[in-house]
Amino acid sequence: QQKVQQSPESLIVPEGAMTSLNCTFSDSASQYFAWYRQHSGKAPKALMSIFSNGEKEEGRFTIHLNKASLHFSLHIRDSQPSDSALYLCAVSMRGAGNKLTFGIGTRVLVRP
Amino acid sequence: EAAVTQSPRNKVTVTGGNVTLSCRQTNSHNYMYWYRQDTGHGLRLIHYSYGAGNLQIGDVPDGYKATRTTQEDFFLLLELASPSQTSLYFCASSDAGLGGLEQYFGPGTRLTVL
Numbered sequence: 001q002q003k004v005q006q007s008p009e010s011l012i013v014p015e016g017a018m019t020s021l022n023c024t025f026s027d028s029a030s031q032y033f034a035w036y037r038q039h040s041g042k043a044p045k046a047l048m049s050i051f052s053n054g055e056k057e058e059g060r061f062t063i064h065l066n067k068a069s070l071h072f073s074l075h076i077r078d079s080q081p082s083d084s085a086l087y088l089c090a091v092s093m094r095g096a097g098n099k100l101t102f103g104i105g106t107r108v109l110v111r112p
Numbered sequence: 113e114a115a116v117t118q119s120p121r122n123k124v125t126v127t128g129g130n131v132t133l134s135c136r137q138t139n140s141h142n143y144m145y146w147y148r149q150d151t152g153h154g155l156r157l158i159h160y161s162y163g164a165g166n167l168q169i170g171d172v173p174d175g176y177k178a179t180r181t182t183q184e185d186f187f188l189l190l191e192l193a194s195p196s197q198t199s200l201y202f203c204a205s206s207d208a209g210l211g212g213l214e215q216y217f218g219p220g221t222r223l224t225v226l
Contacts, residue, residue: 001171032213034213034214042219043202043217043218043219043220044155044202044217045217046214046215046216049213049214088154088155092213098143098160098162098206098208098213098215099157099160099168099170100157100213100215101157101171102154102155102156103154104152104153104154105154
């Protein structure tokens with residue numbers, strides 16, 4: 001069964017700094033890698049995703065995937081207090097339909 | 113943006129009670145999912161479905177039944193609720209195929225079993 005692990009468990013960053021989050025997965029047949037953000041008391045919402053090795057940038061957010069290392073990451077440039085949330089990584093395996101396996105999450109607090 | 117609604121938003125029941133959680137999506141998505149979210153465990157998949165009448169077993173199905181009555185409606189049933197089922201429950205939907213891997217979540221139902 002796919003195992004998805006996130007690090008660190010929690011993070012405090014000053015406003016304007018870079019936030020870096022990590023996710024490792026266990027199955028090399030994984031095909032889809034995503035980050036979701038969940039503000040306190042709200043539903044998780046997809047942030048961005050990637051299928052192929054490399055980087056993808058959308059605004060202040062960059063996702064980086066290295067399939068050989070079974071690792072992907074999310075980097076948030078110029079972090080804002082509104083970025084304070086629980087960040088969940090999610091992975092889909094080839095042949096598993098549309099099923100996603102989520103990590104436990106990294107709680108991020110951006111201090112003004 | 114995809115719309116997923118859940119009801120009730122909060123529910124308190126007693127051990128052994130019967131509970132039905134409802135989910136509706138209005139974007140004609142093929143897939144619907146039920147998750148529970150607990151501190152230290154993250155989001156765990158209970159059951160999911162890829163169409164009316166279809167049901168797939170998730171990762172933590174024990175104690176739960178589910179039924180997909182229409183394209184729009186997916187229900188989660190707890191027939192003999194236990195305190196271990198106290199949790200925050202999310203429903204989600206997605207389209208089919210690789211383009212449909214993004215899931216859209218409802219607002220959640222907080223269930224307390226006393």
